[in-house]
Amino acid sequence: MSADREVMAPESARNLSPVTLAFVGDAVYSLHVRKNLVLAADLKAGELSKLSSLRVSAQGQSALVEKLIPEFTEDEAEVYRRGRNAKKTARAKHASVSEYNRSTGFEAVLGYLYLTGRHERIEFLLKGHCDEN
Numbered sequence: 001m002s003a004d005r006e007v008m009a010p011e012s013a014r015n016l017s018p019v020t021l022a023f024v025g026d027a028v029y030s031l032h033v034r035k036n037l038v039l040a041a042d043l044k045a046g047e048l049s050k051l052s053s054l055r056v057s058a059q060g061q062s063a064l065v066e067k068l069i070p071e072f073t074e075d076e077a078e079v080y081r082r083g084r085n086a087k088k089t090a091r092a093k094h095a096s097v098s099e100y101n102r103s104t105g106f107e108a109v110l111g112y113l114y115l116t117g118r119h120e121r122i123e124f125l126l127k128g129h130c131d132e133n
Helices: 010-014 018-040 045-056 058-071 074-085 097-115 119-126
Strands: none
Touching: 010 074, 010 097, 018 045, 018 074, 018 097, 018 119, 045 058, 058 074, 058 097, 074 097, 097 119
16 A cells, blocks of 8 residues: 555544445555456456446445455454444445445445554455455
8 A cells, every 4th residue: 555654543443433434445445456457457447447346336345245254353343343334324326235234344344454554454354355256
């Protein structure tokens, strides 16, 4: 990610709204997926965008998080539950409510890990899983 990483204390990050954590996590996951797509194949931007959209969608994230839940630490599982159960102002456009809720929980975990400087943990969780969706 960035060489000049600012790190937030885990307690401070846990005090953020889970929707705020998901806001950050959405960007983290999108960048991760896009980077991996570009490194994997020499495709045109339009093709990359279509492939990225499939993985970054609520449906794609929901399927991925089901595989990752058993690997979550207690802290990550708690952040996930808070994100999944959070009241959201936006509505799912192309996903069920449960898929949207799971994807928000997933994004909250990524946001939490990113803000607390646990970039290696993000890579560990996502390594090998992003290509499956």
